[in-house]
Amino acid sequence: SSSSSGLENRIFQYIDLHQNEFIQTLKEWVAVESDSIQPQLRQEVTRMVELTADRLRALGATAELVKLGSHKLTDGHSLLLPPLILAELGKDPQKPTVCFYGHVDVQPAKKEDGWKTDPYKLTEIDGNLYGRGATDNKGPVLAWINAVESFRALKLDMPVNLKFIIEGMEEAGSLGLEEVIKKENQRFFSDVDYIVISDNLWLNNRKPALTYGTRGNLCFSVEVQGGQRDLHSGTFGGIIHEPMTDLIALLDSLVDTSGRILIPGVYDDVDSLTEEEKKLYEAITFDPEEHKNNSGVKKFLYDTKEEILMHLWRYPSLSIHGIEGAFHEPGIKTVIPARVIGKFSIRQVPHMNVSVGERQVIQYLEDVFSKRNSSNELKVSVPISAMPWVADINDPLYTAAGRAIKTVFGQDPEKIRDGATIPIAQMFQNITRKSVMMLPIGAADDGEHSQKEKISRHNYIQGTKLFAALFLEIAKLHGQLQEASNTKTTN
Numbered sequence: 001s002s003s004s005s006g007l008e009n010r011i012f013q014y015i016d017l018h019q020n021e022f023i024q025t026l027k028e029w030v031a032v033e034s035d036s037i038q039p040q041l042r043q044e045v046t047r048m049v050e051l052t053a054d055r056l057r058a059l060g061a062t063a064e065l066v067k068l069g070s071h072k073l074t075d076g077h078s079l080l081l082p083p084l085i086l087a088e089l090g091k092d093p094q095k096p097t098v099c100f101y102g103h104v105d106v107q108p109a110k111k112e113d114g115w116k117t118d119p120y121k122l123t124e125i126d127g128n129l130y131g132r133g134a135t136d137n138k139g140p141v142l143a144w145i146n147a148v149e150s151f152r153a154l155k156l157d158m159p160v161n162l163k164f165i166i167e168g169m170e171e172a173g174s175l176g177l178e179e180v181i182k183k184e185n186q187r188f189f190s191d192v193d194y195i196v197i198s199d200n201l202w203l204n205n206r207k208p209a210l211t212y213g214t215r216g217n218l219c220f221s222v223e224v225q226g227g228q229r230d231l232h233s234g235t236f237g238g239i240i241h242e243p244m245t246d247l248i249a250l251l252d253s254l255v256d257t258s259g260r261i262l263i264p265g266v267y268d269d270v271d272s273l274t275e276e277e278k279k280l281y282e283a284i285t286f287d288p289e290e291h292k293n294n295s296g297v298k299k300f301l302y303d304t305k306e307e308i309l310m311h312l313w314r315y316p317s318l319s320i321h322g323i324e325g326a327f328h329e330p331g332i333k334t335v336i337p338a339r340v341i342g343k344f345s346i347r348q349v350p351h352m353n354v355s356v357g358e359r360q361v362i363q364y365l366e367d368v369f370s371k372r373n374s375s376n377e378l379k380v381s382v383p384i385s386a387m388p389w390v391a392d393i394n395d396p397l398y399t400a401a402g403r404a405i406k407t408v409f410g411q412d413p414e415k416i417r418d419g420a421t422i423p424i425a426q427m428f429q430n431i432t433r434k435s436v437m438m439l440p441i442g443a444a445d446d447g448e449h450s451q452k453e454k455i456s457r458h459n460y461i462q463g464t465k466l467f468a469a470l471f472l473e474i475a476k477l478h479g480q481l482q483e484a485s486n487t488k489t490t491n
Ligand SMILES: NCC(=O)N[C@@H](Cc1c[nH]cn1)C(=O)O
Pocket: 136, 170, 171, 172, 173, 199, 200, 217, 219, 384, 386, 420, 421, 422, 423, 448
């Protein structure tokens, strides 16, 4: 209606006028090295979670810090998990309740990895804000907070009740989260109507997107242990089974040159492709050339748009991430490492069974290893296991978001899936049975997890407007749905 567009315009104007303040807060957040992977930085993750809770309290929300206990590291030590935030703003029974999920931990980043700017100093170059966590996920979390702040600053009544669940362990597999969701299902989540996650990217640089599916991730650690200490390769090379040689052979047995996973049975439960589904990929706006340029990739394994999208969204993939215990500094150290741990993961797709997958992989690695007749010891563990997620795109929540996108960006969203994993999505859907939607604000060239992570000023600010517009759209739609259900009951 014209009055709501007048209201939107006031809010959008406020957001435009205060954009530098919003960027300043993002700068303060990016400056916190809240890397959840490296144990020595765990205190910074906790500090980041506390900073976020303070920010939510400044909005007028009540924010509870839920203790998650500790977890075991590969060296056997225990490490405290950062607390989880459960926050709440507004409890009007006449309004719908929207729960926002985000994370404030980040992937590791060092200047020496090849960053042009200090990863923990948000730096603006040509309208892009570079820094670790700028898009994954501090920028989107702050955009949501900025949107609420704008309503408050203008003394406007919030059109929805809000809940927040913000964690500090997402990049490490959302440890401890599932137990809390189960425990809080009948309390914190009981009156939630809609769940919104903004932790992924658009499929291209200019067209906004709505995401209705993600892949899961099954992460493996493969440890090969020889003796108790490293050895001189001149005095022991040639007379022992070397752990690193065993590990490289194991890792090399996992996937072929065309990217096909070699573990028997892995593809058994993957849905077969229907003609109807094929058409879906044809209709999507996606330019493989632009995608190459965004990432600096020279060549994809597949040539067509459709094949690329299918291999990102509906087929599993296997990636090798690293080897712990191997010498990786410049120069050559003529050593035989005593114990090495290979890390790889399989991005799983709907209908693949996680526990069957785990068994298949472990059995396969044991078979390959036993054929080597090695005297070393093999241990396989699964530190992270996150499920794939698919939602119903016809849910009213998607309609509301589509309208908000149209208002802010002047175009309809691309409806996409995502090849990455957000562990909480499927947990939410399974446990709470509420509508879950992913509403990304970052562009395809944002470089999540890479050395050029950024969010553009434009996307950060328009993203803030998008969330403000979403509050209004959800309230409208929810009102209409309730009216329709009341009319049905009266008739
Ligand atoms: N922005 C979401 C994201 O990057 N998620 C991680 C989560 C994960 C999965 N396995 C381990 N961590 C991702 O890599 O997809």
